[in-house]
Amino acid sequence: MIFESILPPTDIPGYDIPTFFMNTSRMNLEQPDTPAYYDLATGKNISFSQLYLLYKQVASGLINNLDIEPGDVVAVFSSNSIYYAPAFFGIIAAGAVCCTVSSMFKEGELQYQMEDSKAKVLFVGSKQAHIARAAMEQGLLKIAAEKIVILDDQDYWGFKSFGKILSDQSFEPLLFNNPERSAKTLAVIVYSSGTTGFPKGVMLSHRNIVAYTVLSATMFAFVQSKDGVEEKTQRSLAMLPFAHIYRLTSLVTNSVAGAKTQYILNDFSIEKFLHYLEKHRIETASVVPTVLNQLVRFRDISKYDLSALKVLGSGGAALPDGTHGDVRRKFPVSTGNGYGMSETCSGVCLMSNFEFIAGSVGFLFPGMQAKIIDPETGRALGPEQQGELCLRGPTIMMGYLGRPEETAKTIDAEGFLHTGDMAYIKKTGHVFITERIKELIKYKGLQVPPAELESILMKHDGVVDAAVIGVHDKVRGTEAPRAFVVTAGAADKGESEQLAGELIAWVSSRVADHKKLRGGIEFVDAIPRNPSGKILHRQLRLQYNAKHGTKL
Structure with missing residues (x-):
């Protein structure tokens, strides 16, 4: 049996990622001087007009100053930064592939991913620059210092500052509006352990990223309307552990969902988090379950005015039944929980207040299909029967980088990705994850x-x-x-x-x-x-x- 979403399929545009983002931003009537990304710690921000200019200057700089050609891989090793978005969109606009590196990696981990992806240029955050330097001194990083760019205004150890790679020279940007090309053009590589073993490069196409953005925004809009959140949110605070795909998809999802400004917070404390929610009148906050645990147990929460908050989303890990219930009781807001993985280009299910059932990760996004199979025999199972969750749809990865055998083991002949997670699905469409087959x-x-x-x-x-x-x-x-x-x-x-x-x-x-x-x-x-x-x-x-x- 094949399970479908409770919502009908949605059309997926065939645009390249930068064009899609810019088009949707303009459709949502963003003003040029409206901040697109705002660093809460420093107060620094970039407006939409600056973002539009910067990403093109990055693309030109990569092509004209750093010799990047179409199909080359450019890695980004940084914490949340207001310059992460222009770097990402600039890499893609140059026709290159963006490879994300966890901001918490050490020298050996950085070496593995740089060598496996064959990245030719590395963007680093100011904190990560020290790791990159140490990796070079230890002979682990084979890339030249002039090919390392700091997402900051200063030069370090021969690395280039962000401003110095920007160029106004003409270049031929990657532009298309073709569904077939969108599905076959590699845009992003994120690393995941998949179901077993060492990290593998998950290859995501332009279509994967655009599809996730459209489907998640459609699902969010539906459940929020059912939850009584009638108006689009304007101010979003991101606290997810954006080591890879969650950060990238958030860059484009905000615009489609209508959020104008994304506030960035790296150094977390519960008091600091609540202070910023109040000060900036944050309407949507995306956090990990441990933050929600702290919120429901924080005794002095009445000291903060959180009246602007409309949505509390959780991601990155399973949200315990009790925590989800506690949040719903303590905060009169829409609370989100879900399920996804790097191989599905982030989330594929969402559980909010709409038809809430404790323990469920929610409903499949529109356009996504699922089947539950017996892990021993491969036989398809029906509602309420537990087996391995398999997923099919426009967000499923292209495959693992340089690992065709691993890809064949993970995506079957029918196009279903075998998640390695045990699950069951109710007749109502609610999905429940019961345990992991994989060892991650x-x-x-x-x-x-x-x-x-x-x-x-x-x-x-x-x-x-x-x-x-x-x-x-x-x-x-x-x-x-x-x-x-x-x-x-x-x-x-x-x-x-x-x-x-x-x-x-x-x-x-x-x-x-x-x-x-x-x-x-x-x-x-x-x-x-x-x-x-x-x-x-x-x-x-x-x-x-x-x-x-x-x-x-």
């Missing part, structure tokens, strides 16, 4: 591939074998990576504690903050594996949960 850990909505941590642990002289799973962290309200380690010989308690601390520090120095072993280390006699040698992560989770009295 999510710490506060950020991806943590177990294979990567296991590889790092195995490089330590004291480790014979290792496995990593996600365990529930009650204090932080999220999953956290926990390592199971086999050592060369028995050790007393003191030696084990010393080695555990050493291994935690060993991993911490080599990975981004969200990948640290916050779940701790447990020394075991053996790692459970199948006959072919694959680690049985699920068995480890069962053993851990039985020992600690927690649910899988």
Whole structure:
């Protein structure tokens, strides 16, 4: 059985991404001097007229000053910045491919992604410039210093400032309005662990990005009208962990949905967040579930005037049933929850106040189809039957970069992407995700591939074998990576504690903050594996949960 959205399919324009964005911005009657992106920490902003000019100057600079040709890859390694959007649109307008890098990566992680994507130019945020420099000094980054651009007004260590690569020279921009070309032209590469293994480059076309934008905006407009949010929101605050696709899709979704200004916040505290909501009369805020947890438990919330707030959206990780209910009771606003992955170009389901059911991730976006299959036999299942969730529609990725075999394993002959998540769908269209087949850990909505941590642990002289799973962290309200380690010989308690601390520090120095072993280390006699040698992560989770009295 194939499940459909509760809404009819929507036409997807065949435009290239920059043209689509600019057209929709003008359709929503943005004024030239209206801020498009506003940095709450510094007060710096760029207007729509500046955005229109800057992205063209970036494109010209890439072509005329940095020798970028159509199809080349340009990476962006930065925190949220008012210059992220013009860099992104400029890369695409130059006919190049934008490859996003998590802003929290360390030197080795940056090296892996730069080499795998074959990026020729790297944009870095001012905070990430230090990591790029260290990677160069360690011989990990093969790109020349003059090919690194800082999204800032200053030069560092031979890197170019953002202003110095801008050019007013003529260039031939990427322009088209052709659905077939839109679907076949690569625009963005984001990295995901998919269902197994090391991060893989998810290839997204112009059509993927445009389709997600149109479908999500259509779904948002529908549920907001049902939730009593009749007017389009003007001021949006983004707090999602925009390591990759969520940041990019937010750049274009705002305009289609009618939001005029996107406010950017990087350094979070609950007091600071509430202060900015009040001061700037924010109407839509997109956050991770842990922020919602803090909001519902914050005692002094009555001190803040949040009367302008209309929508509280959650993304990046599963929103617990209780938290969603608590938010709905405490805040008289539309609250959003959903489901998606990098391979689906961000979200494909949305649960809001409309026909709310606790625990559901909501309804499929218009134009998206789903089927539930028996993971053992591949047989299609019906309503209320649990199996693997498979998705088909205009937002499904083109495939994995340079990995045709992995692509074939993930997208079947009918065009359905196998998500690796167990789910069921009610007759009403509500989708429920029950557990993950895949081993990916999510710490506060950020991806943590177990294979990567296991590889790092195995490089330590004291480790014979290792496995990593996600365990529930009650204090932080999220999953956290926990390592199971086999050592060369028995050790007393003191030696084990010393080695555990050493291994935690060993991993911490080599990975981004969200990948640290916050779940701790447990020394075991053996790692459970199948006959072919694959680690049985699920068995480890069962053993851990039985020992600690927690649910899988």
